[in-house]
Amino acid sequence: MVLLWLLLIPLVAGPLAFFLRKRPAMEATNVATFAVVLALAAALVAQVLRSGPVSYWDGFLYADALSSLIVLLTAFVALACSIYAVGYFRHDEQNTVFVEAEDVLGEMAAYKLRKYYSLTPLFVFAMLLVALANNLGVLWVAIEGTTLASVFLVTFYGRETSLEAAWKYAIIGGVGLSMALFGTILTYYAAHQIMGTDTLAGLNWSVLVVNAAQLDKPTMRLAFILILLGFGTKAGIAPMHTWKPDAYSEAPVPVAAMLAAGVLNCALYGLVRFYILASKSLGPQFASQLLIVFGLLSMGVAVPFVLVQRSFRRLLAYSSIDHCGIMVLALGFGGPLGVLGMFLHMTFHAITKPLLFFCAGNIQQHLNTDLFRKAKGGLIHSMPWSGAAFLMGTLAVTGSPPFSLFQSEFTILRGAFGGGYVFSSILFVIFLVAIFSGFLVHIANLVLGPDPGLHNGETCRWKKYSVLSLASVIIVMGFWIPAPLFRLIQGAAGIVMSAQ
Amino acid sequence: MSFVHDPQFGDRMITLMAALVLVLQIAMVGQRWLITNIRMFALQSFLLAAIAGTIAFFNHSNHIYIAAALTFVVKTLVLPILLERIVARVGIQQEIEPLINVPLSVLISGGLTLVGYIVAESFYHPEETSASAALGHNTLAIAIALFLIGFFMMLNRRKALTQVLGLLSMENGLFLAAISLTYGMPLVVEIGIFFDVLVAVMVLGILVYRIGETFDSMDVSKLRRLRG
Numbered sequence: 001m002v003l004l005w006l007l008l009i010p011l012v013a014g015p016l017a018f019f020l021r022k023r024p025a026m027e028a029t030n031v032a033t034f035a036v037v038l039a040l041a042a043a044l045v046a047q048v049l050r051s052g053p054v055s056y057w058d059g060f061l062y063a064d065a066l067s068s069l070i071v072l073l074t075a076f077v078a079l080a081c082s083i084y085a086v087g088y089f090r091h092d093e094q095n096t097v098f099v100e101a102e103d104v105l106g107e108m109a110a111y112k113l114r115k116y117y118s119l120t121p122l123f124v125f126a127m128l129l130v131a132l133a134n135n136l137g138v139l140w141v142a143i144e145g146t147t148l149a150s151v152f153l154v155t156f157y158g159r160e161t162s163l164e165a166a167w168k169y170a171i172i173g174g175v176g177l178s179m180a181l182f183g184t185i186l187t188y189y190a191a192h193q194i195m196g197t198d199t200l201a202g203l204n205w206s207v208l209v210v211n212a213a214q215l216d217k218p219t220m221r222l223a224f225i226l227i228l229l230g231f232g233t234k235a236g237i238a239p240m241h242t243w244k245p246d247a248y249s250e251a252p253v254p255v256a257a258m259l260a261a262g263v264l265n266c267a268l269y270g271l272v273r274f275y276i277l278a279s280k281s282l283g284p285q286f287a288s289q290l291l292i293v294f295g296l297l298s299m300g301v302a303v304p305f306v307l308v309q310r311s312f313r314r315l316l317a318y319s320s321i322d323h324c325g326i327m328v329l330a331l332g333f334g335g336p337l338g339v340l341g342m343f344l345h346m347t348f349h350a351i352t353k354p355l356l357f358f359c360a361g362n363i364q365q366h367l368n369t370d371l372f373r374k375a376k377g378g379l380i381h382s383m384p385w386s387g388a389a390f391l392m393g394t395l396a397v398t399g400s401p402p403f404s405l406f407q408s409e410f411t412i413l414r415g416a417f418g419g420g421y422v423f424s425s426i427l428f429v430i431f432l433v434a435i436f437s438g439f440l441v442h443i444a445n446l447v448l449g450p451d452p453g454l455h456n457g458e459t460c461r462w463k464k465y466s467v468l469s470l471a472s473v474i475i476v477m478g479f480w481i482p483a484p485l486f487r488l489i490q491g492a493a494g495i496v497m498s499a500q
Numbered sequence: 501m502s503f504v505h506d507p508q509f510g511d512r513m514i515t516l517m518a519a520l521v522l523v524l525q526i527a528m529v530g531q532r533w534l535i536t537n538i539r540m541f542a543l544q545s546f547l548l549a550a551i552a553g554t555i556a557f558f559n560h561s562n563h564i565y566i567a568a569a570l571t572f573v574v575k576t577l578v579l580p581i582l583l584e585r586i587v588a589r590v591g592i593q594q595e596i597e598p599l600i601n602v603p604l605s606v607l608i609s610g611g612l613t614l615v616g617y618i619v620a621e622s623f624y625h626p627e628e629t630s631a632s633a634a635l636g637h638n639t640l641a642i643a644i645a646l647f648l649i650g651f652f653m654m655l656n657r658r659k660a661l662t663q664v665l666g667l668l669s670m671e672n673g674l675f676l677a678a679i680s681l682t683y684g685m686p687l688v689v690e691i692g693i694f695f696d697v698l699v700a701v702m703v704l705g706i707l708v709y710r711i712g713e714t715f716d717s718m719d720v721s722k723l724r725r726l727r728g
Contacts, residue, residue: 060688137689144696151703153712163711164723170704171663175654177668182647184675189681203686218622246726346524 001048003054004072006040006128009033012057015121018114026117026406033121034079036473037128037286041075044068045488055206062206065337065491069343070131070269072263072488078124079263079471080354081254082265084361085120086321088253089113091365115152116252123149124256130266134204140177143234146263147173153255154247165246172243173234180230180270187222188276205273206378208324212280215307224278224287228294233265237294237328237339238301241321245305248317249370253361256313257354260320265346268327273332282339284334284499286293291332298325299431307438307473312360313370315382315442319356319397322435323349328430339413345461347489352396352405355470363446366457371490372442377449383457385464387447390473394443396474398436405477434465440466512559517547517554518639523678524667526609529656530602531601531707532595537665538583541672545575548672551639552679563687564679570694571675579668579701586661586705590712598656605656609649612674616645646673658719664701671697 017026045068053064063071083349093109103167126431127147133139149172155168188203194214201207208215233240248256278487280285302322309315332344364370366383381389396403416425444471524544534702547561549571556564598605620641650670654663685693715722 017726069703112642135686135689141689141692141696148696148699148703151707155707158710160714161716161725163707164726167707167711167723168726169659170700170707171654171667174700174704175651175670178647178667178674181674182677185678185685188678188685192682203689222622232598249726255615283693463659 001056002040002044003056003063003132006037006044007061007125007132009036009040010125010128012119012419014118014125017121018389021110021112021114023113028115030117030120031079031086034075034082035126037124038072038075038079041068041072045484047073047489048094048326049484049491051117053206057409059134059201059204059206060138061316061380062204063132064495065488066133066269066272066495069347069488069492070265071128073265074124074131074262077258077350077354078120078127080358082120084257084354084358084466085252085254085461087464087466088361089116089363089459091463092252095365106132107123112156116156116255119149120258123153124262127148127262127266131269134206134207136184136203136205136273139205139273140181143180143231143267143270144177144306146266147177147234147363150251150255150259150263150497154251156252156255157250159250162247162250165243167251168243168442169247172240176230176233176240178230179226179233179362179494182228183226183399184276185222186219186226186443187215187274190219191279205277205317206278206317209280209499212277212396214282215277215283220278222280224282224307225272225290225393227274227278228290231267231271231274231462232294232328235264235271235324235328236321237324238298238300238321239323240496241301244321245317248320249311249313253357253364256316257357260316260357261353264324265318265350268324272329272331272496276496279499282366288332288334290326291410292421293329295329295332295371296424296427296431298322298328298382299428299435303434303438304430306435309438309442310372311370312337312372312446313364314440315439316353316356316360319435319439320353322431323353323397326428328410329424330415333412333416333419333421333424335415335419336493336497339415339496341408341412341415343489343492344411345483347399348408350478351470352393352403353473355389355474356393358467358470359386359393359464361388362457362463363390366454372446375446377445377447379447379450379454379457382450382454386467387457389467391447392471393444393474394439396478398439399432400436403474404481461489507558514551514554514590515638517551518642518676520646521551521672522613522642525646526606526613528669529605529609529649529653529664531680532597532602534578534659534661535594536582537580537662538580538587541665541668542576542580544672545579547701548675548679549576549647551676552684555679555683557682562682563686563690567679567689567690568621570690574694574698575668575672576700582701583661583664586708590709591660596659596662599658600656603637604654608652610647612640612652613645615648616643617641619644619649621688643673643677643680646670646676648673660704660711660720663720664708665728667704668697668701 017029020026055062077166126149127140129142149168155162189203236244300321302318305318327342330338367375372487399405401411528540549568550567627689646668650666654666
């Protein structure tokens, strides 16, 4: 039942917000929806930890430790973003960002807010369906749904550049996902040969995984390549990452945070599901090599763009490409430590990335620009909380101790050395260090320095406290992971390990 | 009318229609007018619906009939009408300006068809299955060729709407692949895919419209302000 409610509530909340029209009512529904979704996600996690996988409707919806981890992270990110969005859009409205030439009565603002508050629940619905669908075809439909629900969120500001970003996002995503659909069709073909069934269950992951060892090898090889390219495009693995900096920098901050910390996980989740099938059929070697190559490539591509970046919103996008590369690489290294490291990294990244986006959003709204060149530095004087949190978030996301991403990256590295991937590990460390230094120099220049004499930028409580509460979660997580969460992560890693 | 029930007759019909689908795809690469292009896409989708219908007829399978009906309604009627309305609304000039000239484009499409046959070779096991179950398996090569040529069309064209057409013909290739390999996906998935395609075209259509309005042009090579 909990599975059904998880999907129904956001699905209903979207149209509901459309009819509410009044801003306070829309804000309240949005926050309340995601609070309920997070509570349900926690209930689902508890149930999965207590009594194993849950399924509903003859296995149409299915949740094991892996899916409930993704559901939990998505729900967390969605709630954080909805709380931040309240302050963010109020600020936009006060500064008349929405007002266009012929708009006198503020109708444009109402229209745009309605668009945001009715599309985000649908967006989250699609992400939750990705994690809960048992059928791999439905999983594909849901991933395509995340693109469709978010295209108009990317064009939110209606600037020329946001149209450009949305066009790249939709077209590159569309081509990528059509490859993934081809991969799904081939997987179904391979399953068809051994099970000979036309029923829905023929594409159900829980059924396929039992018979995965007998799947036709040449078919699965091609299918996995297509799936890697397809879901890799959606996750933003290089060289299919080119939509990412544009979409992340043009979308409103809460949407960008959901793309970076929600959709990324969902796309990787799809990849992991197929990875399990492919390694059971082909042995782990084939998939691992591909994943290592693409992972290192993504990290390597991110390095120069981080070093010479001009805009802090785009900097975050390249950091996201880098982290996506790290997770793919960790999956490629495999072994108990590599896989555990990947899920730890996914969890910590999903908690840390929104903080960076929120700080960047606060700073961008304060300065009216996202270019380093136009910011004079010394933000810590006019924005003591956001500035400090941005610096702290930078240290956290680049993996410096004591923050939790250090633990996950260290775990991955130990897994890599244990698996004998010496050359790849050396490259991994070099890329990490390069990104750490580039990122830190940029953000330190932005935040520290003499006072340029700006007025106090932290007047909005919603924006300030969403940053502060998220920052405290990150600090706590650096020293203490709740035991059930760790068991969940171990459970997810165990599902992947069963394939190796 | 006994020959109608002969699987061999069905097989020939399917092969013939699949060949026409491929010819239409290459013709789309070769011709220059946007409206013609949309109508060719409609005709191609109609042929796909007919292929699905034929397979359904010989296998007495209800869910393939539904897929065929959906293809007919969505891709032969609704999408072309939507696309033509966008063309009328934006008031763009009608000519497609490919980056590579027409003879070379057609030649490349021919090459991609060959690639399709080479890739399909590895999945082609006709001797393993009975005559009626093997129906339409030889169209896989054409499906892969459609997919590749559709991709090439997207790269080769600068106008936003023609890229959407390229994406749609890639999707047609996927539909043919699904039909020829496994007689379509499970029905829920099939309906989900149709829903996604329909919404995707609406979303892209609105984007095309707004790009046309904002930039006074549908040339996506003008979208180049975001870099680095």
